Amino acid sequence: xxxxxxxxxxxxxxxxxxxxxxxxxxxxxxxxxxxxxxxxxxxxxxxxxxxxxxxxxxxxxxxxxxxxxxxxxxxxxxxxxxxxxxxxxxxxxxxxxxxxxxxxxxxxxxxxxxxxxxxxxxxxxxxxxxxxxxxxxxxxxxxxxxxxxxxxxxxxxxxxxxxxxxxxxxxxxxxxxxxxxxxxxxxxxxxxxxxxxxxxxxxxxxxxxxxxxxxxxxxxxxxxxxxxxxxxxxxxxxxxxxxxxxxxxxxxxxxxxxxxxxxxxxxxxxxx
Numbered sequence: 001x002x003x004x005x006x007x008x009x010x011x012x013x014x015x016x017x018x019x020x021x022x023x024x025x026x027x028x029x030x031x032x033x034x035x036x037x038x039x040x041x042x043x044x045x046x047x048x049x050x051x052x053x054x055x056x057x058x059x060x061x062x063x064x065x066x067x068x069x070x071x072x073x074x075x076x077x078x079x080x081x082x083x084x085x086x087x088x089x090x091x092x093x094x095x096x097x098x099x100x101x102x103x104x105x106x107x108x109x110x111x112x113x114x115x116x117x118x119x120x121x122x123x124x125x126x127x128x129x130x131x132x133x134x135x136x137x138x139x140x141x142x143x144x145x146x147x148x149x150x151x152x153x154x155x156x157x158x159x160x161x162x163x164x165x166x167x168x169x170x171x172x173x174x175x176x177x178x179x180x181x182x183x184x185x186x187x188x189x190x191x192x193x194x195x196x197x198x199x200x201x202x203x204x205x206x207x208x209x210x211x212x213x214x215x216x217x218x219x220x221x222x223x224x225x226x227x228x229x230x231x232x233x234x235x236x237x238x239x240x241x242x243x244x245x246x247x248x249x250x251x252x253x254x255x256x257x258x259x260x261x262x263x264x265x266x267x268x269x270x271x272x
Contacts, residue, residue, distance in 0.1 A: 005028065012027065015038055018049060019055070020047045020055075021055070026043055027041070027042055033092070041100055046061075060080045060081060061078060061079070064078060064110070065079070065109065065111065068117060074089040075089075111193060119197050123151070125190050126186075127151055127155060129188070129190075135184070144180060151173060151177055154169060158170075174201055175198065178195060
């Protein structure tokens with residue numbers, strides 16, 4: 001697999017014959033996978049041959065989407081006249097094509113996936129961009145370097161988490177990464193999208209908090225039966241008893257005390 005952007009190889013003639021158009025006179029980008037597979041980008045059109053063959057005029061491109069669902073392959077979706085032209089991470093690296101496309105036509109990438117998956121994908125991109133010095137004039141201090149490495153490790157381990165723990169990690173990680181981006185004064189389309197995802201997460205938490213308040217007010221006895229905790233009696237508990245109750249909750253719901261403490265702090269800061 002090789003990408004060409006200036007001088008074209010002799011094989012371009014066969015690529016044009018296999019999946020291009022004889023009217024092609026200028027080529028912006030040519031990806032050669034093999035004799036029969038790849039893509040050709042011209043100022044006016046995009047031609048491709050992977051699992052399927054296709055082409056479209058750039059003026060007809062209406063939507064550019066990236067989808068990455070946990071445990072599944074990343075997808076690039078180019079929408080033309082309502083038709084989804086699908087590409088997969090094993091086909092090629094989307095970055096070079098998207099950069100070249102953006103030079104020809106303005107568009108905004110959207111991310112049609114569940115909120116937790118969207119947060120994970122955007123954080124993965126942002127953290128690796130920081131690690132690869134993509135952002136100009138960015139210098140991390142020792143603490144920020146430690147944070148970056150810790151967050152990258154969390155992203156790496158996210159694939160192995162069950163759904164409950166995955167959601168908890170994304171709740172916590174989105175705030176940490178946005179704090180890091182703000183401290184470094186970084187700006188990018190991915191960071192803007194992550195900020196939007198953070199706002200959606202906050203809205204979900206607000207709704208959940210209000211629901212819990214209503215549920216507790218109406219079902220005190222049921223909550224006591226499920227958790228073993230009488231909320232009205234907490235003020236009479238000793239520190240040792242409260243700590244024991246926290247340990248019991250962590251065991252029941254299979255989360256760590258650090259996660260529970262951080263989630264509690266997060267809720268407290270948002271609902272003072």
